[in-house]
Amino acid sequence: MPPSKRKARAAPKPAKKRVNTTTRATSQTPLPEAMDSSAPSQLLDNNNAVIDYDQLAAAIIRQQQQAATFSSPVEANPAPAASGSTNGECQPFINTLQQFFSGSQEICPMVGPTASNSTRSSTIHLSQSSMQLLKASVSTSTKQLYLRSYTLLHKFCAIQNVPFSLPFTEVLICNFIGDLFQQGYSPSTITSHVSAISYLHKLCNLPDPTHSFIVRKTIKGTHNLAKSGDIRLPITKSILIKLLSALHHTVQEADTRVFLSTIFLLAFHAFMRLGELVARSSVYNTKVIQRQDLLFLDDNSVQHILRHSKNMKDGQPIVLTLAANYINPQLCPIRALKTFTSLYQHKSGPLFTFKSGHPVNHSFVAAQLKHAI
Template identity: 35%
Template sequence: MLIGKALSASSINLYKRAWQLFKVFTAESSLTWEFPVSEQTVLLFIAYLYHKGYAPATISSMMSALSYIHKLASVPDPTSSYIVRKSMTTAHKLKPANDSRLPITEDILEQLVKTSRQAFQNVYLSYLYPAMFLLAFHAFLRVREITESDHTLAFSDVTLTDKSITISFRSAKHSAGKHQEAVVTAVDNAFICPVQALKQYIGKRGCMTGPLFMLKGRSLLRREFVTTLKAMLNIAGIPAGRFNSHSFRIGAATSSAAKGASDAQIRKLGRWQSDAFKRYIRLP
């Protein structure tokens, strides 16, 4: 029971998919199913996935699934060997990730807020979405922290003052159970001030318990958030094709770098545990 709780629902689904795909691979390759899996079989699996067109990041996830189940069984992990790790490095070099997602800049953020205020006939929605957009940007939030997931922020996780917002994360991706906190301060531009927007939204929402961002008594779904984001961009005259929910986090990292923030500062602001944040910075 406790072991099951150690993984998020998305990780469990990913690991199940990885093992299903591994079984397909062994069947297609006429290999005998064996456990523990041999290093040679892992190398063949990497080659199989690569030639099937899977992205290196996806192959890495598949290796994580294999690794996890071996560690769980207290048997040698074949994915940790030098030759397997070198094979993964080669796959990344031969097929580097092409991340074409665009960042939400402060200018785009302002247009999003203005459009949302005018586009919704429902007054509640005209305050809900601007608050979500602004907090997602200024707090470097992941979409799973503002929509329905196992990391959804609750109303009780946020402390609001006249000048700041303090967010306490009960759980978060890569947090490993450690408490995380983010403090967002007010900004001079009223259109993109997260403190003012959250105050206005809570004035409409009320202080009842439940998810911070609530629609009809429940958390918003990710697809609802993304659909609305793209709709507001299109209404504002901004082609929405290369924007998605992660564009806020990308935009926050890019904006901070453009303002001279150090790597250590950006890593802390975004709660990154590694230098992965560097892939998010879209400076010319």
Template identity: 30%
Template sequence: MPRGRGCVRPQRLSRSNTARQPEPASSATRSQQPSNRGRKRTAEVPLEDFVDERVSQTNAVEKIQRISSGSRSATSPSPRIPLERLRFRARTLLQGGLAPNTRSTYDTALNAFRIFLSEYNLSLQWPISIQNIVFFISYCFERGMASKTITTYVAGLNYFHKLSGFYDISKIFMVSKLLEGCKKSRKSHDNRAPITKQVLKILCDMLPLCCYNAYETRLFTTLFIFAYFGLFRISELVVPKVLESRDVLWNSDISIIDNSKVLICLRHSKTNKTGVPVYLKLPKEKDNLCPVNALSNFLSMRPKTQGPLFIHNDSSPVTGTQFSAVLSKCVLRARLSFGCCYKTHSFRIGRATDLAIMGVPAKAIMKAGRWNSDCYKLYIR
């Protein structure tokens, strides 16, 4: 063909050039491709959905690898682990990365968000639209929730959001400013009263009148004394539910050294992100409120079974509800002022207050209470 203006010389396509040009995807193929936009997820189990989706993607990749590596005869040094076991392990690892109480709080946040959506006939879709998050924050504020509660709820939504592979809600400028506005517009006040050593003695004196036998009296006396001197969170001492006992203090975690101090191995804690046990020492006191004597007397009566340290005479573990109920009975019996303000966290608040009054350095108070920041100041009354 003669060359001239308007004539285009045909180009030869090499194999490499041909391979780079993707074939146009059909409508059926495009509909099968995952997309974050408009995707709906089951709200009850976002964690399991997330793991199951990743496992299904792994199945597809595994099939391709088997086809592409059919000519190779390499043998694996160990048997192949079933995907069901990997899926189970992924779930347990994800759950282990979050304290049980925090996970329960985040579940409550998700449930509150679902209630908000149903009230306004909105559907729960992942990723969550920024507009719905903004309305949810305003909704919580109008319902009279404290700014800390609203911030916690948003953190719970953000946890499930990021777990599903979506954007970080906390990085949205409007969200951060709304939370800041909630904090400035509705300043919360912690009205929990401190259980100081003086109040602790009054409560322990009330236990024989509130407990139905000598064993229960000794059990809760030791619990009260440990909660105070160890600055324990209630979740570190007693179980939230009867069937959940792996994260609390066990009898194998404690020992009495030379009848002069109690050595405690705290395996699980709210602020312990590394999983490395923390060791605490409770020295002997000269008065009746002594953790060494209280523990020694309790162990002499405790059933000889392995498991949670604080158990009833029938070997069932003490729950958080039972602890709160006994504390309320003692406060009511003692007729303490502001009785409704004494909560389970009051032991921790009272010990921090006493240490500050005694002039204990700030770093020592932080270490005793396992605080990682100066938030311990909020506990000093």
């Protein structure tokens, strides 16, 4: 074969190598799907069959940016989305909490006037009857205790410069428990405040952080480090006799000794709490036993009606009848009540009053009991 023909056929070889180089470059770095059909026209000059490396580099950079865009939101920031969702779920309950705690003497900062009008208009649409049932599930005293707990937590968050919003974290609750313990709160009181936080999360249908391991162990630590346990003892018959005898040494006024003895005997024989006999404040004067609710059936028995009690669930008054104790007249409640009503002849209002007519308060009786003990 003539040499000239061999040279003519060998001329296209460099172009083939460049095409193969293009194939190797594109196979090593895959291009986006949107560019597959147009890649030859974009990356090659048809006249010279040369790779446009600037466009190739730009395509690779765009592909890497697209991969980072699809992967980074899932891996980097899951928490803010969950937090915003949680706060949104809790917002509709603000109006419900306002209605639920309405009428209380204290103001709960969680449901105070700081909420916007748009927030208040977003309710969970509880009917009047269901809201009434929800209110009735918690006693007035428990509502006031819960509001007190929220107020303490709100002050703690303000001091620590942390947001006061649901849901509260386990660390915040543990630090709150530690702060209460440092202030001298008893373990039982701290547990009550934690229960209020738990109730609020359940009411807002949020996960309850107070049941976590670290919170429970922190509460357990308050019990272990408490200085002393509960030293209160139940009043037995022998202790009651000593108390009645001690009143002659601790109380000078005979009239005062009469109503104190009657209170002790009535509480002992009728299994009544001191708060059911005498009020802690004037607000509760109508909730203690009233004079018109005491009725002597005969010389041997007396009947009294208990209209308000901590454990009263159906709201129906409790009628109690006491019989005379002839074996030990010193401990007879009927005899004590007759002596008391002969000295204090008021016909209405709280049963136990001073000579001035003012109701006997809880703190006075508790102080006299402490002195007698």
